[in-house]
Amino acid sequence: MKAIRRFIVRTHLPEEISGLSRLAANLRWSWHPQTQALFRDLDPAAWEELGHDPVALLGSFDRQRLTELAADSQLVQRVQEATADLDRYVSEDRWYQNEFSAGQAPSSIAYFSPEFGITAVLPQYSGGLGILAGDHLKSASDLGVPIIGVGLLYQAGYFKQSLSRDAWQQETYPVLDPDNLPLTLLKESDGTPVQISLPIPGGRTLHAQVWRADVGRVPLLLLDSDVPANDDTARTITDRLYGGGGDHRLQQELLLGMGGVKALRQYARLQGIEAPEVYHTNEGHAGFQGIERIQELMEQGLNWEEALTSVRASTVFTTHTPVPAGIDRFDRSLVEQFFQAGLAPAVPVENVLALGAEDYDGGDRGVHNMAVMGLRLGQRANGVAQLHGVVSREMFQGLWPGFDAAEVPITSITNGVHAPTWVSETVSETAMTMFGAAAVAGHDWDKVWEVPDQELWNVRRELRRTLIQDVRARLKSSWRKRGASEAELAWTDSVLDENVLTIGFARRVPTYKRLTLMLRDPERLKRLLLDPERPIQLVVAGKSHPADEQGKRMIQEMVRFTDDPEVRHRIVFLPNYDIRMASTLMPGVDVWLNNPLRPLEACGTSGMKVAMNGGLNLSVLDGWWDEMYDGENGWAIPTASSAASTEERDDLEAAALYDLLENELTPRFYGAEAPAAAGAAGPSTVSAGHDDGLPLQWIEMIKHTIATLGPQVSADRMVQDYVNILYRPAADAGRIADADGYANARALAAWKTAVREQFPGVVVEHVDSLGVSDAPQIGDELEVSAYVRLGGLTPQDVLVQAVYGKVSAGEDASVSEDELTETGQLTLVPSEDLGDGRYRFSGTLLIDRSGSFGYTVRVLPQHSLLASPAEMALVVNAG
Structure with missing residues (x-):
């Protein structure tokens, strides 16, 4: 009933x-x-x-x-x-309060993200971006950094994954009840829910209420469109993460960005606090937050350029993907339609569209690119690993024509992971017992060198044993859902072996992450799995986006391989990869496998979580591993030339993977005297045979990994980097721009407008050099003079630079082969009045290298409130 x-x-x-x-x-x-x-x-x-x-x-x-x-x-x-x-x-005061006095750092930072992975109890995440955002908030809380998170509350989260009998991914979307989640509804003093509204096409209004989650000392505001004031269509805007078509996704991102700013204002009002000083956009999904803030300022009387200047000064943008397909790009006409409905009535619609326009060589003029808009709205931007910074600068170089990729103003802050979340309780309790609470709380990673080898190996075996128990339970549950009877499932009670080298591979399943690379030579993989003396075993997991048929086929291929009775005790695929599974999987594996197509992994933090627990990494040199691999903390899978076809790369890199497993990993894990295992058809009784009964080289690598990578991969280090490298400069820039009724924002905007108008008239007319003999040597000085016509600009408006370095040896070599990476400023020679807007600038260059040497001269805009000489994307090079 x-x-x-x-x-x-x-x-x-x-x-x-x-x-x-x-x-x-x-x-x-x-x-x-x-x-x-x-x-x-x-x-x-x-x-x-x-x-x-x-x-x-x-x-x-x-x-x-x-x-x-x-x-x-x-x-x-x-x-x-x-x-x-x-x-x-x-x-209590924590790192942030102890490190900075009032005014030295932002009073608060708004952190916008489309997903937050904090706990499986609050399933508002799909993968790495969300887990990273959750770890960011957790470490900010531990450090006392005053962040306010802003996101959406999805009625069904992402999706739950199961498998059909024929190994096809199936998705279900259980509806969440916010009243049964660790959330509180943001309410007015009279008890009525706070509600924000956005006008949308068709004379309709999108309403949302605001839920608050407390992440330690960090409030997280989540907007929810499932409210009675909305029509049926509008109520489903926040139905699921990354669901729906372009119109649906656009409305989600408008609500996240513009609605998120409105929610922040309401929260600040109710709490009696000031608005955030810095706005951090975690990927392009929340880019419209900048438009809402511009709208607020234009309502106060600022013009477009002035409002944009103010907003840019205090905005940080983080790009997370080197894969163009991973960037949200909306039909330009669709964005225009929504803004014509009155979303930001003070803001010219054509200006909004210009922010996301791909108006550069190779761009699509018909789309609105959210990452491009994020870069144009943020005066400071970063990638999430050193290599990703390089890739991002190349990827977005078109926005800064005339500049080399290395000069594109996108820096790098390498991701990290939250140690208290991801370090296993077994590891932390062992550390607590041996070294006390102070060492654990202080993350004294070097203490691992004091752990006896036998004790450390016992911990690793316990973690492996716990993983195997979890795998068996999950595998049995998965097979039940696939239609198997209890009588068919006795074999699941003996899958995997606590004495066998255990390798993990789990992540989202886009094609570039190459879930099935390990299956490139199935027979060779079988031999590795079933080796009688040095077997390996694999635990594999991952979700494919519901619309990604190719990803689903990769999962099906993997599952069909793991279903083979010959190997199913050695390799398993676990559906519904989430935080709870990861919390057992990552500490329990001996080795974490990562084999994306380089350089398409932005960072990849899973291997960091493994390293914190004493696991080793076996990875392509991509993402974080490219900068942190040192030869002793794991293994690097050699990569083929990017000029090779995808098929050739897969063949070569799979062969390299097999070789490493066979010739490097298993000998080191088992030692030279490993006894034979039981028959390949049944569970193994392998026990590692090592010098002194322990794999001493392997244990040495574990200790080295924990001691050296622990501090580097910590989210505390990451958040401190954000504070020092991006948040504090953004807060300072925002304060300066907005002081005295936005006086500096107004002045800088006027200056930029004038510079843009006059810059086409800037010309480097002539360049002279003196001081180098016919046989120049290292240490010689070269005096360079540049005669520059500035038109309507003054010498104070520009920066004149000599750019120098290594050049191509051949006369016919293309300029692109030159490596002019050093810069020296040329200063105005005030004694020479050349008239007609013409000036001479001079300076001295030190020749500090042998071989082919060359230089050129260029002119750029210069202002004390610019964050980078390349910021305005204007440059005139000597012809």
Whole structure:
């Protein structure tokens, strides 16, 4: 019988244990073992059954059980201590407060992202971008960085993945109930929900309410369009992450960006705090936040250029993909249609469109590119690894014509991972027992050198054993969903072996990540899996986007291989890869495999999580591994030339992968005296045969990995880099631009307009050089003079540079082969009045290298409020 009315009955906790409600509502529990242990001890069986969800756990208790808990004096004391600890955590000074006094750093930073992966209990993420955003907030909380997160609340999150009998990915979208999640609704003082609104085409209005999640001391605001004020279509705008067509996705991103700014304003008003000083756009999805802020300023009387100048000064943009297909690009006419509906009435629609225009060689004039808009709205931008910075500068070089890729103003901050989330409880408890809380809290990674080899190897075996138990349970569940009967599943109880070298591979499944590269030579892989003395075993997982048929076929190929009775005890595919699976998989594997097509991996943080737990990496030199591989912390898979076809690259790199497994990894893991395993058809009884019973070289690599990579891959390091390299300069620039009624923003905007008008008249008329003999030597000085016509500009408006370095040896070599990477400023010679807007600039260059040497001269705009000489994308080179 169906109920005619439904409502939520809130759990009312007795006063003695009322603190449990606060502890459950603050997501700090997701990375705080002591709080997790408190909830687990309330009812261990229910804790497991409910997926480690404190809100659901408390909701499962009836009045009698709550009364019993309140009568437990030891429990009451634990609750009080945990609540007091949370109070200290959210209020005490931390790194940020101790490092910077008032005014030295931004009072708050708004962090916009389309997804946030904080805990499996709040499934608002699909992959690396969301997990990175979640780790960013967690480390910001631990460090005391005053960030406010802004995202969307998706009614069905991403999707749950299962497999059909024939190994085809299937998607389901369970609807989430916000009332049963660790969220609170943002409300006015009279109890009515805060609501923001955006006009959309057809005379309609898109409304949204705002939910708040507390991520430690960081508030996360999530906009939700499923409200009664909306029509049926508008209610589904936030239905699922990365779902729907262009119109649907565009409305999601308008709500995230423009609606997100409106939500921030409401939150600040209710909290009695100032608006954020810095706005960080995590990928292009939230780019429209800049338009909303420009709209606010133009309503106050600033013109377009002035408002854009102010907004750019305090905006940081992070690009996360080197794959053009990964960038959102909307039909230009669709964007125009939405803004003509009155989204930003003070802002000229043509100016909005110009921000996202691909108006450069190779661009598509018919699209609105969200990454391009993000770069044009942010005075500071970064990629997420050093190599990704290089790729990004090349990828977006068209926005800065006349500049070499290396000069494109996109820097790099390499991603990191949140250690308290991703370091296994087994590892952290061992460290706590051996070295104490101070060493663990202080992330003293060097302490690993003091761990006895046997102790470390025991920890690694325990992690592998825990993973295998989890794999068996998940595999059995997956086969049940595929239609297998219990009688068919006895074999799942013995898959994998705790003594066998265990390799993990798990990630999203776009084609460039090459899920099936390991299957390039199936027979050779089988030999590695079934080797009687040195076998390997593989745990594989990953989701393909529902619209990616090629990705789904790759999953099907992989699963069909793992279904083979000959090898299924050695290789498994686990569906529905998520945070909970990762928390067991990454600590439990000995080696993490990553084999994307270089350089298409922006960063890739999974291997970082493995390294923190003592696993080693086996990866193509791409993303973070390109800069952090040192020859002792894992292995680099050689890559073929990018000039080779995809088929040739796959063949060559798969062969290199097999060679490393066969000749490098397995001998080191097992040692030279490994005994024979049991028959290949059944579970192995391999026990590693090593010098002194331990793989001493392998253990040495584990210790080296933890000690050296631990600090480098930490999200604390990453967030500190963002604060020092991007947030503080952006806050300073924003304060300067907006001071005295936006006086500097107005002045800079006027100057930029004048420079753009006059710059076509700038000419380098002639260049002279003196001081070099017929046989120049290292250490000689070259005096360079440039005669420049500036037209309507003054010498103070420009920077005149000599650019010099190595040049091509042959007279017919193309200019593109020159490597002019050094710059020297030429200064105005004031004693010579050449008249008619003509000036002489001179300077001295030191010849500091042998071989072919060359130089040229160029002129760029110069202003103290520009973040980079290339910022305006204007340059005149000597002809």
